[in-house]
Amino acid sequence: MTTSRLTVLGSINVDHIMNIAQFPAPGETVIGKQYQTAFGGKGANQAVACGRSGADITFIACVGDDAIGAEILAQLKHDRIHTAAISVIPETTTGVAMIFVNGDGENVIGISAGANAALTPECFSPYQMIVAQSDALLMQLESPLETVIAAAEIAKKNQTKVILNPAPARELPDSLLRLVDVITPNETEAEKLTGISVSDETGAAKAAQALHDKGIEQVLITLGSRGVWLSINGEGRCIPGFKVNAVDTIAAGDTFNGAYVTALLEGKPADDAVRFAHAAAAISVTRRGAQPSVPWRKEIDAFLA
Numbered sequence: 001m002t003t004s005r006l007t008v009l010g011s012i013n014v015d016h017i018m019n020i021a022q023f024p025a026p027g028e029t030v031i032g033k034q035y036q037t038a039f040g041g042k043g044a045n046q047a048v049a050c051g052r053s054g055a056d057i058t059f060i061a062c063v064g065d066d067a068i069g070a071e072i073l074a075q076l077k078h079d080r081i082h083t084a085a086i087s088v089i090p091e092t093t094t095g096v097a098m099i100f101v102n103g104d105g106e107n108v109i110g111i112s113a114g115a116n117a118a119l120t121p122e123c124f125s126p127y128q129m130i131v132a133q134s135d136a137l138l139m140q141l142e143s144p145l146e147t148v149i150a151a152a153e154i155a156k157k158n159q160t161k162v163i164l165n166p167a168p169a170r171e172l173p174d175s176l177l178r179l180v181d182v183i184t185p186n187e188t189e190a191e192k193l194t195g196i197s198v199s200d201e202t203g204a205a206k207a208a209q210a211l212h213d214k215g216i217e218q219v220l221i222t223l224g225s226r227g228v229w230l231s232i233n234g235e236g237r238c239i240p241g242f243k244v245n246a247v248d249t250i251a252a253g254d255t256f257n258g259a260y261v262t263a264l265l266e267g268k269p270a271d272d273a274v275r276f277a278h279a280a281a282a283i284s285v286t287r288r289g290a291q292p293s294v295p296w297r298k299e300i301d302a303f304l305a
């Protein structure tokens, strides 16, 4: 059996997470309770979910020429990811997210794109063949939009399936949407894209139809603990997720996306691929952190057995 090939194009960040009782006011200094760093970035989280769930995956991304960039590259290799298309950008820092979490569990986040901003169409250009020779391309919106569009154009010309996780939420040009085969917004992102509120199944069906009208065949609107609205060419239904004791939903969507694409490339029908992705995401919400929470294939198979 030949394995299908997957490319992920996206961001790499290191998350600095500090727990504090209350957010500081301007000019104020507060003493933190707990501090940790974890590898994150939507692109890297989804690449890791693909690698650990069993895909043959190449990741197109950028890190800085700092020590953390080198550490991240080593970890991605350990996660079964081909890293030859990850550029090390001179005199640039690796992307950073500074996250404060207060006593109520609310967060404020500042992101420095760092090396992620260097993933321009010129930087992507030498890797066009990787996309052309892949069976699928998975992207998010933490990379320059013109690069996302350039990669989708190459994919479309070469019958590579384009899967877009449109996060973080923003409006998108029709010229990009018409290149997309599968789109996976959460409720907020679906509303931002379509202007339709996704508070119930009727809203989900309407938003999915608006995305079909842009030329997208498969729409998956993730609904947190309620599961996902799956709509294929206008035929929609809710597929509930698994009930688990959730402790931290960071990277739940990223885990869902990575596992879903892995399952699609294995030839699973969409319903079965959703079940597989629900299982992976359900495991991830029972664990803390972004990449540390992403399960390996044997854990997903054991969960479903």
Ligand code: ADP
Residues within 6 Å of the ligand: 167, 186, 187, 222, 223, 224, 225, 226, 227, 228, 241, 242, 243, 244, 246, 249, 251, 252, 253, 254, 256, 277, 278, 279, 281, 282, 285
């Ligand atoms: P995002 O993290 O992008 O906002 P969602 O919150 O919609 O994404 O969650 C994505 C997927 O993660 C869901 O479709 C589901 O499979 C899983 N998930 C999220 N929250 C829970 C939960 N509390 N219990 C079980 N599964 C969950």
